[in-house]
Amino acid sequence: MRGFTKLIDKMIAVQAEGASMLMILLVIIMCTEVFLRYFLEAPTIWALEFTTFLYGMHFILGYGYTEQFNGHVSVDILSSRLSRKLQDILYVFTTVFISLPVCLLLCIWAYDNALLSTRTLEHSASAWGPSIWPVKLVMAVGFTFLVLQISSNLIKRILQLVHTGDPLNEVPHEP
Amino acid sequence: GTTLAKREKFGADKRHEKVAKLKVDTSDKKHRWKMVMPWSKGLLFYDLAVHFCDTVRLASGGRLIIKPFSAGELIPAMECFDAVAKGSFEAGHDWPGYWQGKDQAFTAFASVPYGLDSELYNIWLYEREGLEMMQELYGQYGLFVLPGGQVGQELGLASNRRAEKIEDFKGLKVRTAGWYMEILNNLGASAVATPGGEIYLSLQTGVLDAAEFSSPAVNWPMGFDEVTKYAIQPGVHQPACQFSFFFNKDAYDKLSDDLKWILDTAAKETQLWSYSWINNLNADAIRRFKDKIEIVRMDDEAIVEFAKTSHLYLEELKKQHAFLKKVLDSQEALKVDFRDWRSSRRGVTPWPIEDVIAGKLYE
Amino acid sequence: MSPELITILMFVVLILFILSRVPLAYALAGTATLFGLIDNGFNVDGLMGMFINNAWGTMNNIVLVAVPLFILMAQLLERSKISDALFDALYILLGGIRGGLGIAVVIVCVILAATTGIVGASVVGMALLAGPKLLEKGYQKTMSAGLICAGGTLGILIPPSIMLVVFGGLTGLKETSVGNLFAAAIFPGLILAGLYLLYVFVICQIFPEWGPGISREEARKYSGHQKLAMVMKSLVPPLILIFSVMGTILGGIATPSEAAAVGVLGAAILAAAYKNLTWKVIRGAGLATLKTTSMVMILVLFGNLFSSTFLFIGGGDVMTDLLIGGDLNRWAVMGIMLGSIFLLGMFIDWVAILLVTLPVYMPISMELGFDPLWFSMLICVILQTSFLTPPFGYSLFYFAGAASKDYTMPMIYKGVMPFILLQIIGVLLCMCFPALVTYLPSLWLK
Ligand code: NA
Ligand code: NA
Numbered sequence: 001m002r003g004f005t006k007l008i009d010k011m012i013a014v015q016a017e018g019a020s021m022l023m024i025l026l027v028i029i030m031c032t033e034v035f036l037r038y039f040l041e042a043p044t045i046w047a048l049e050f051t052t053f054l055y056g057m058h059f060i061l062g063y064g065y066t067e068q069f070n071g072h073v074s075v076d077i078l079s080s081r082l083s084r085k086l087q088d089i090l091y092v093f094t095t096v097f098i099s100l101p102v103c104l105l106l107c108i109w110a111y112d113n114a115l116l117s118t119r120t121l122e123h124s125a126s127a128w129g130p131s132i133w134p135v136k137l138v139m140a141v142g143f144t145f146l147v148l149q150i151s152s153n154l155i156k157r158i159l160q161l162v163h164t165g166d167p168l169n170e171v172p173h174e175p
Numbered sequence: 176g177t178t179l180a181k182r183e184k185f186g187a188d189k190r191h192e193k194v195a196k197l198k199v200d201t202s203d204k205k206h207r208w209k210m211v212m213p214w215s216k217g218l219l220f221y222d223l224a225v226h227f228c229d230t231v232r233l234a235s236g237g238r239l240i241i242k243p244f245s246a247g248e249l250i251p252a253m254e255c256f257d258a259v260a261k262g263s264f265e266a267g268h269d270w271p272g273y274w275q276g277k278d279q280a281f282t283a284f285a286s287v288p289y290g291l292d293s294e295l296y297n298i299w300l301y302e303r304e305g306l307e308m309m310q311e312l313y314g315q316y317g318l319f320v321l322p323g324g325q326v327g328q329e330l331g332l333a334s335n336r337r338a339e340k341i342e343d344f345k346g347l348k349v350r351t352a353g354w355y356m357e358i359l360n361n362l363g364a365s366a367v368a369t370p371g372g373e374i375y376l377s378l379q380t381g382v383l384d385a386a387e388f389s390s391p392a393v394n395w396p397m398g399f400d401e402v403t404k405y406a407i408q409p410g411v412h413q414p415a416c417q418f419s420f421f422f423n424k425d426a427y428d429k430l431s432d433d434l435k436w437i438l439d440t441a442a443k444e445t446q447l448w449s450y451s452w453i454n455n456l457n458a459d460a461i462r463r464f465k466d467k468i469e470i471v472r473m474d475d476e477a478i479v480e481f482a483k484t485s486h487l488y489l490e491e492l493k494k495q496h497a498f499l500k501k502v503l504d505s506q507e508a509l510k511v512d513f514r515d516w517r518s519s520r521r522g523v524t525p526w527p528i529e530d531v532i533a534g535k536l537y538e
Numbered sequence: 539m540s541p542e543l544i545t546i547l548m549f550v551v552l553i554l555f556i557l558s559r560v561p562l563a564y565a566l567a568g569t570a571t572l573f574g575l576i577d578n579g580f581n582v583d584g585l586m587g588m589f590i591n592n593a594w595g596t597m598n599n600i601v602l603v604a605v606p607l608f609i610l611m612a613q614l615l616e617r618s619k620i621s622d623a624l625f626d627a628l629y630i631l632l633g634g635i636r637g638g639l640g641i642a643v644v645i646v647c648v649i650l651a652a653t654t655g656i657v658g659a660s661v662v663g664m665a666l667l668a669g670p671k672l673l674e675k676g677y678q679k680t681m682s683a684g685l686i687c688a689g690g691t692l693g694i695l696i697p698p699s700i701m702l703v704v705f706g707g708l709t710g711l712k713e714t715s716v717g718n719l720f721a722a723a724i725f726p727g728l729i730l731a732g733l734y735l736l737y738v739f740v741i742c743q744i745f746p747e748w749g750p751g752i753s754r755e756e757a758r759k760y761s762g763h764q765k766l767a768m769v770m771k772s773l774v775p776p777l778i779l780i781f782s783v784m785g786t787i788l789g790g791i792a793t794p795s796e797a798a799a800v801g802v803l804g805a806a807i808l809a810a811a812y813k814n815l816t817w818k819v820i821r822g823a824g825l826a827t828l829k830t831t832s833m834v835m836i837l838v839l840f841g842n843l844f845s846s847t848f849l850f851i852g853g854g855d856v857m858t859d860l861l862i863g864g865d866l867n868r869w870a871v872m873g874i875m876l877g878s879i880f881l882l883g884m885f886i887d888w889v890a891i892l893l894v895t896l897p898v899y900m901p902i903s904m905e906l907g908f909d910p911l912w913f914s915m916l917i918c919v920i921l922q923t924s925f926l927t928p929p930f931g932y933s934l935f936y937f938a939g940a941a942s943k944d945y946t947m948p949m950i951y952k953g954v955m956p957f958i959l960l961q962i963i964g965v966l967l968c969m970c971f972p973a974l975v976t977y978l979p980s981l982w983l984k
Contacts, residue, residue, distance in 0.1 A: 020824030023606050023831075027806075030799035034792045037382070041346045041365055045356055048368040048600065056597025058606060062832030065825075071833055072561040073887050075930050079559040090558060098555060099564040102571050109586035110593065113257075125253075125276035126368065127356035132276065139590075139597060209850075216901070217711065247708075248849045248897060250588055251595025261587035370600055373793045376717040381790025398712055 001155055008152040012064045012145055019061035026054040046128040057138045064145030067153065088161045095154045100147070107147050110140035202431035208241040208265035213252035213273060216245045219393050219456070220418065223324040223449050224268040227420060230441040239434050241266055256421070260316045265426040268323055271309075271419055275353060277316070279492055280499040282354060283506065284309050286329075286413040288485040291506050293327045293415045293450055299509050300417075308502050309419070319427040321442035323420035324449035326390050327457070329410040330464075331473075333399035334385035335378065338407050341477040350374055350386035354488065355412045361484050378402045387412060391464060392456035400467045407471050411481045418449075539576070541852035548573050548848060553885075562887055563840040570840075570847035577851040588850070589843050596839045600795060601707035601716070605700045606831040607798035608655030611779075611805045613823035618809035620775040621650055621663050627768040629671065630760055637742030637749035639675055640685055641735055643668045647689030648731045651696035653779040655703070655798070657925055658830065661690030661933045665940035673944060678748040681741070683945050684953030687933040688734055688960070691925045694888075696727035698783050698798065701888060701921060704838065705914060708896050713910045716794045717787070721979040722915045726968050730919070733960040775811075779804050834889060841893035849897060857898045868906040872913075875899045876920055876965070883924025887932070891921060915975040916968055923961040926954050 033047035066072055079087055116122075117133040124132045210228060214221040221243070228241040246252035249264070256274050259267040272285035283290070284305075291299060299305035300322050313320035338344050345363040356366035369377050369386070377383040379402040386403075387410070388394050400406075420442050427435070464470065473481075493500035522536045539547075548569055555565035567589075574585040596602075615621075625646045632638035632645075643664060650660045664686045672682040694701045697720035706716035742749035760768070782804030786792040792800055809815040848854065861871050875895075882891045896917075903913040925933040928951045938947055968974050 016825060016828055017821070020821070020828040023610055023827055024820070024824060026603070027607070027610070027799045027802045030796050031803050034786070034796050034800060037348065037365070037367065038791050041348065043348065043365050043367050045360065045366060045368065048370075051603065052598055052600040055600060055603040055606065058828065059831050059835035060593075060597060062828040063836055066829045066832040066836070069829065070561075071829055072563050072836055073833060074559050074561040075556050075885060076559055077885075077929050078557050087559075094555070094558050094560045098560050098568040102564055102567045105571065105582070105586055106567070106589060106593070109583075109590045113587075113590045113594070120277065123276040125273055125353065127353060127360075127366065129276060135597070136594065139593060215711075244849065248854075249846050250591045251599070253598070254591035254595050258588060258591045261583070261591075262581075263584045263587040263591070369793065370795075373601070373716075373795070375712060376715060376787075377793055379717075380788060382793055396712070 001159060005152040005155050008148050009068060012068055012149050015061060015145065016065035019058055019065070022054045022058040022061075026051050026058070029054070045126070046130070049124060049126055049128055049130065053132075053135050057135060057142070060139050060142030061145065063142055064149040067146055067149040070153065085161070088157055091157050092154065092161065095150060095157075100150050100154065103143060103147050103150060107140065107143035110136075110143045114140045197432075199432045199436065201433045202238075204238070204431070206239045206430065206434070208239065208426065209249070210241050210243045210266040210268060211249055211255040211258055211264050212243065212268040213246050213255060213270070214268070215247070215252075217396060219326075219453060220268070220270075220324075221245055222452075223418060223445060224420075226448060227268070227323065227441055227445045230444055231437055234437045234441060235434055239430070239437065243268075256316070256318075259421060259423050260318055262423050262425060265423050267421045269419055269421065270416065272353060278312060278498065279496040280312055280502050283499060283502040284312070284417060284419065286416050287489070287503065287506065288355065288358060288412050289414065289482050290503075291415055291509070293325050293417075295506075295509055295513065296322075296325060296415050296417050297446070298513075299506060303509060304505055308505065312498065313419075313421055314424075317424045318421045319424050320419050320421045321439060322417065322446050323442055324418040324445045326393070326416045326418075326453040327450060329390045329413040329416060330388070330394050330406060330408070330461075331410040331412075332385040332387050332405075332407040333378065333394070333403040333468075334405045334407050334471075335381070335403050336384045337405055337469075337471055338385075339471060339473050339477065341473075341480045344477070348382070348384040350377065350383050351412070354485075354492075355387065358412075358481070358485050358488050361488060362480065375399065375402060390416065390453060390457055391460035392453055395460045395463065400464055403468060405469050405471045406464055407473060409472070409478070411473075411478060411485075420445075541856050544573060544577065544851050545848075545853040545856045548851070548853065552844075556885065562890055563836040566837075566844040566890060567840040570843045573851060574847040577847075585847075588846060592842045592846055593839055596835070596842060599707060602704060602835070602838065603795050604655065604698070604703040604716075604798040605834055606827055607795075607802055608698060608700050608703075609830045609834075610823060610827040611798070611802045612654040612656050612659035613826050614802065614805035614809050614819070615654060615779070616659050616663055617819045617823060618775075618805065618812045618814045620772075620779075620808060620812075621646060621660075622667060623772040624649060624769075624776065625664075625667050627765070627772040631765045631769055633675075633752035633756070635739075636746055636751050637738045638751055639668070639672060639677065640681070640738035640742065640749050643672075643685055644689050644731055644734050644738065647692050648696065648728070649773075649776050650690075651693040651727065653776050653783070653801075654693050655698040655700045656830075657691050657694045657933055658936050660693045661687060661936040662940040664690050665937050669941045669945070673942065675752060676747070676750050678745075679945060680949050680953035681738075681748055681956075682953070683937060683941070683950045684955070684957045685734065685738060686941075687926055687931075687937050687950065687954050688957035689731075690936070691922055691933045692727055692731055694925065695723050695730070695918060695922045697721075697723050698794075698801070699723065700834070701918060703794070704889060704892060705896075705918060708892060709900055709910070709914070711900075711910055714914045718911055718979045719914065719918070720787075720794070721981075722911050722975045723918060724978055725974045726915060726919055726964060729967060729974065730922075730961065730964045733964060734957065737956060737960060775808050778808065837887055837889040838893065841890040844890075845893045845897055848894065854898050858902055861902055862905060868908075871902065871906060872908065875902070876916055879917060879920050880923065880927070883921060884927045885930050886924075887930075888921045888924055891924065892917075909972065909976065911979060912968075912972045912975045916965060919961065919965050919968060923958060923965075926958055926961065928954070 029047055029051055037043035079090060114136040117136045122133050123129045210224060212224050224243045228243050232240050250258050255267040258264055270285050272282040274281040309320050336347055338347060347364045348367050349359055349364050350367050350369040359366040367383055374386050378386055378399060493503060524538045526535050552565060552569040555568055578584055628642035628645055629639060632642045647660055668686060702719040702723055703716055706714055706719050783797045783801040786800045787794055787797045806815060879891060879895055904910055925931050934950050938950060
C-alpha cells in the first residue's frame with residue numbers, strides 16, 4: 001500500500017514538472033505574438049487558440065499536484081478542535097463519501113466526453129481549426145491525476161489511523 | 176398537328192397532401208424544458224430565443240414550457256450544442272456556424288460570404304432541400320433542428336483605418352472569426368483572433384484596427400462607434416445571418432403530435448418576426464451610427480476582389496468536405512435558378528418615392 | 539420538493555460540508571452533484587454532461603489566463619527581491635517620523651500592488667521583510683500584523699488584479715470589461731491606502747509607543763540627497779514592471795491578457811538583471827505557480843458547477859423573487875446583497891463567492907437601476923475585505939505562515955479589526971460618492 005502511494009506521489013510530482021513548463025511556453029508564445037502583431041503587423045491565426053489550450057491544460061494538470069500538498073482551500077473552524085484521531089476519521093469519511101466520488105464521476109465523464117471527441121476527430125471552429133480531442137483527453141487525464149492523488153492521500157490517512165507509523169510525513173516539501 | 180399543352184394551376188402546397196388526412200394525437204402531459212444558447216442577455220439574439228419560448232408556452236396552453244437560460248448560467252456559451260446532444264437539456268438556440276469544428280457544413284446553414292440572403296435562405300430552407308440537409312447534419316448528433324430566426328445583412332467593419340480600395344486592406348488588423356479570417360489573410364489583411372470581451376479595449380488602444388461583429392442593432396450596445404471612426408460597408412462576409420433551434424431527439428420524440436406542430440409553427444413565427452424586428456431596429460441603428468462615425472463604402476473593384484478570394488477559399492474547402500460541397504452547390508443552384516427572376520424584377524426597389532423619381536432605381 | 543426548500547437545503551448542506559473540513563472545491567461540487575441529481579431525477583449522464591461542458595468551457599476561458607500569469611510574475615518578483623531595496627530606502631527616508639516605518643509599509647504595498655495582481659506575494663514579502671523590522675523598532679505587534687495584512691491585500695484591488703480579471707470574465711458586460719474595472723479600481727484602492735496611512739500616522743501620534751521613530755543617529759546616517767537618490771533608484775524596477783503591464787495595455791501594444799505575459803517577461807528580465815534567473819528559480823517559480831493557479835482554478839471550475847446547478851434547480855428565481863418581489867426599498871436590497879457578500883467573505887473564498895452570487899445579484903442590480911460598474915466595484919472592495927475578515931482570511935493565513943512566531947493568530951485577528959473598519963468606511967465612501975469609481979473609466983471612455 002505504501003509502495004502504491006509513493007508511486008502515485010512520485011508520478012504526480014513528475015508530471016507537475018512538465019505541466020509547470022506549459023506556462024513558460026505560454027509566456028514565450030504570447031510575447032512573440034505581441035511582437036509579431038505590433039512590430040511586424042503579421043499576427044498568427046493560431047497563437048490565441050494555442051495559448052488557450054496551454055492555459056487550460058496547465059491548471060487541470062495541476063489539480064492533482066496541489067492535492068498532494070493538501071493545498072486545495074479548506075476552512076478549519078470546527079474540526080481543529082477535535083482530537084487528531086477524530087479528525088482523521090472525519091477526513092476518511094468525507095473523502096470516501098464526498099471528495100472521491102465527485103471527482104471520480106467527473107473523471108469518468110471526462111473520458112466519456114474525450115472519447116466522443118476522439119471518435120469524431122473533433123476540430124476547433126476557428127480558421128486554424130486544430131484537433132481538440134487531445135486537449136479533451138488531457139482534461140480527463142488531469143481529473144485522473146486528481147482522483148489518484150485523493151486516493152493516495154486517503155490511503156495514507158487510513159494507514160495512519162490503523163498503524164502507529166506516520167506516513168503523512170512522507171508528503172514532499174513544497175518548492 | 177400541334178396541340179397546346181393544358182395549363183393547370185402552377186403550384187400546390189405539397190404539405191397539404193401529406194397532412195390532409197393526418198390524425199393529430201394530443202396529450203395532457205406537461206413538459207418543462209430548458210433551453211441553452213451562446214447569447215448573454217444583452218444580445219438581441221437572446222430575445223429571439225425568449226420569443227420562441229413565449230410562443231410555444233402560449234400556443235400549447237402551458238403544456239410545453241421551455242425556460243431559456245443565457246450563456247454561462249448553466250453552461251458556457253459554446254457548449255450548448257454538446258449539452259443538448261448529450262441530453263443535459265432539451266433545447267438549444269444557435270448560429271450554426273459555431274459548430275464548424277464538428278463539420279464545416281454547419282457554417283453553410285448560418286451565413287456564407289456572398290452566399291444566400293434572407294429571402295433565399297427562406298426559399299432554400301422551406302421550399303427546397305435546405306431544411307432536409309440541415310436535419311441530416313444535426314441528426315448525426317442526435318438532434319432535431321428547425322430554422323430559428325434570421326436577422327439579415329450584417330454591418331461591415333468597425334474601423335479606425337479608412338479602407339475603400341483593395342490595397343487599403345493590406346496589413347489591416349481585423350478581429351473576425353471562422354472562414355473570414357483566412358479570406359482576409361488571403362487578401363493581405365491581418366486577421367486577429369480576439370476574445371469578445373477584449374474587442375472594445377483593443378479597438379480603443381489600437382491593438383486592432385478594425386472589428387467585425389454583427390448587424391447594426393446588435394452592434395449598437397457594444398459601443399464600437401465610441402472607439403472607431405468608420406464603418407466600412409458593405410458587410411461582404413455575411414449577406415444573411417440564419418439561426419436555428421435544436422432539440423434533443425429523445426426529448427422531441429416524447430412530445431405528442433400537436434406539440435411537435437406547435438414547435439414547428441413557433442419556429443416559423445420566430446423566423447418571420449425576427450427579420451422584421453431586427454431590420455426595423457437596424458434602420459434606426461444605422462442612422463445613429465451615421466451621426467457618430469463615417470459610413471465608408473468599399474469600391475466595386477474591392478467587392479469583386481473579396482468575392483473572388485471568398486470563392487477560391489470555398490472551392491478549396493469544398494474539395495476537402497463532401498457534405499459542405501453538397502450544401503453549397505445546392506445553394507448556388509438556387510442562386511442560378513433565381514437569376515432570371517432577380518434580373519427581371521429589378522428597378523422597383525422601395526426607395527422613398529422622390530428618390531425613385533430622381534432616378535434611383537436599383538438596390 | 540419546492541424550489542425554495544431545495545435552495546435553502548443546498549446552502550445548509552454546503553455549509554455542513556465546509557464545516558466538516560471538506561476542501562471548498564469538493565464541497566461545492568459535492569453539493570451540486572447531490573442536489574442536481576435529486577432535481578433531475580437521478581439522470582447522472584445529463585448532470586455530469588453539464589459538469590463536463592462547464593469544465594471544458596472553463597479550460598477555454600482565455601480571459602482567465604491572466605490568473606497564472608500574474609501568479610508567475612509575483613513568483614519571479616519575489617525571487618528578484620525588488621521590494622527589499624524599496625523598503626530599505628523608504629525606511630531610511632521615513633523612519634524618523636512617528637509611525638514612519640508603518641507609512642513606509644503602506645507605500646511599498648501600494649507600489650507592489652500596482653505591479654502584481656495577487657495578494658500572497660505582497661503579504662508574505664512584507665511579513666518577511668518589514669515584520670522583523672517593525673518588531674525590532676518596537677512597533678505594537680497587533681497593529682503591525684493588521685497593517686501588513688491590510689497593506690498586502692491592496693494587491694488584489696489596485697490594478698492589475700486577478701480578481702478584476704475574473705469578475706470581468708464572469709459578467710461579460712461592456713460596462714464591466716476588465717479595462718473599465720481596472721480604471722474604476724484605482725481610486726478606491728488609493729483611498730483605502732490613504733485611510734491606512736492616515737490611521738497609522740494618527741494612532742502613532744496619539745500612542746507614540748505604538749510606532750516610535752528611529753533614533754537620531756540612525757536617521758542622520760544619510761544626507762537628504764542620498765536618501766532621495768536611494769528612493770529614486772529603488773523605484774526603477776517596479777516602474778519598469780508597471781510600464782510593462784499597464785503601459786503595453788494603454789499603448790495599444792497588448793490586450794490585458796497579453797500584458798500579463800509581457801509583465802512576466804519584464805519580471806524575468808528584472809530577475810536576470812539581479813542575477814537571480816537560474817534554472818532553480820525558474821523551476822521553483824513554475825511549480826509554485828502551478829500549485830497556486832490550480833488552487834484558484836479548481837474553485838473557479840467547481841464553483842461553476844455549484845452556481846450552474848443552483849440556477850438549474852431554480853435557485854436564481856427564488857433569490858430574485860425574495861430580493862425584488864418583496865417590495866423592498868432598492869437600497870435595502872443593495873444592503874442585503876453587499877452584506878451577504880461580506881458575511882460569505884468571512885467563511886468562503888472570493889472566487890466561490892463571485893461564482894455563487896454574481897449570476898443572481900448582477901441582473902438584480904441592473905433591474906433596480908444601479909450602475910453596473912459602480913455596483914461591481916462595491917462588491918470588489920468587499921471581496922478584498924474578505925481576505926482580512928476572520929475566521930477565514932487568506933491574508934491572515936499568509937501572514938501567520940510567513941511572519942515570526944511572535945505573532946499569534948488571536949493577535950492577528952485583533953490587529954486586523956481596525957483595518958476592516960477602514961475597509962467598511964472605504965465601501966461607504968464609494969457608495970456615497972459614485973464618482974470615485976466612475977470618474978476614471980469615464981475619462982477612459984471619453
Ligand atoms: Na494589483
Ligand atoms: Na474572510
